Amino acid sequence: MKNELAVSSFFPFWEKMEQRHRELIESRTNRLELSPGRIIGGDDKSCLGLLLVINGRLKAFILSNQGREVSLYRLFERDNCLFTASCTMNNMNFEIQFEVEKKTSVYQIPPDVLEEVQSESVEMAQYIVNLMTSRFSEVMWTIEQILFKSLDARLAAALIEQQAIDESDELIITHDMLARQMGSAREVVTRTLNYLKSEGLVEIGRGKIKILDYNALYDMANRD
Structure with missing residues (x-):
């Protein structure tokens, strides 16, 4: 496959690791194809290990006890998904779920491989700590x-x-999707969108929103 990312390209310290650790990772790593809409975590209690995103997009989110969703961050090409290896982390009670937003290819390093390399490799252990902190x-x-x-x-x-993700001023997104992403009520998001519309910042259509004044939106987003 053209320009396929190698497993080694995800680890800047690859050459510093012992050869047996490199060989273990390369021999045990699987490639997975994830379909849009799949949820990882929550009812899916499987511990996948460390996921390395080759291409596609994942959205990390949490759910309140009332079922309200709050989006946390997104993962793109070359990002690493550490929380799918939460079973390898002692006292890890913070449950983050992931939604596959578009067709995504990942490398999967199984949890037992990650545990073994992390316990024996200073470089991998430090990398995991830095990734978790980030x-x-x-x-x-x-x-x-x-x-x-x-x-x-x-x-x-x-x-x-969303404009940066879609690379377009015309966003294919609904009020409900925005509400779930922000952890807010749909009605509140609709009222706020109508306010932005009245200010000439956006145009609202069925299932889409068009940005009319990017600079004004940017200033509003970065307001203290």
Whole structure:
């Protein structure tokens, strides 16, 4: 396959690891094809291990006890999905689920392989710690946005993010999808979108939203 990413390309310290660890990872790594709409985590209690995203897109989210969804971050090509290996982490009670947003190919390093290499390789152990710290920072940033930012600023940020993903000012997204992404009620999102429309920032259609004034949305999203 053209320009296929090698497993080694996901680990900047690859050459520093012992040969037996490199060979173990290469021999035991599987390639998985994930279909859009699949949920990893939640009712799916399987521990997949470390997932390395070759292409596609995954969305990390949490669910409240009332079933309200809050999107945390997205994973793209060359990203690593560590929370799918939560069974290898002691006292890990923070349950994050993942939705496959588009057809995604991943490498899967099984949990027993990850545990063995992590326990014997200083480089891998440090990498996992750094990756975990980075992901928790993203989670905390999202929670801070929910607690301290106004809804219109959060909605503007969500539209800006979607514009970057779609690479288009015409977004194929519904009010319900935005509400789930933001952890808000659909009615509240609809009212806020209508406010943005009245200000000339967006145009609202059935199942789509068109950004009319990117700069104004950007300023709103980054407002204190």
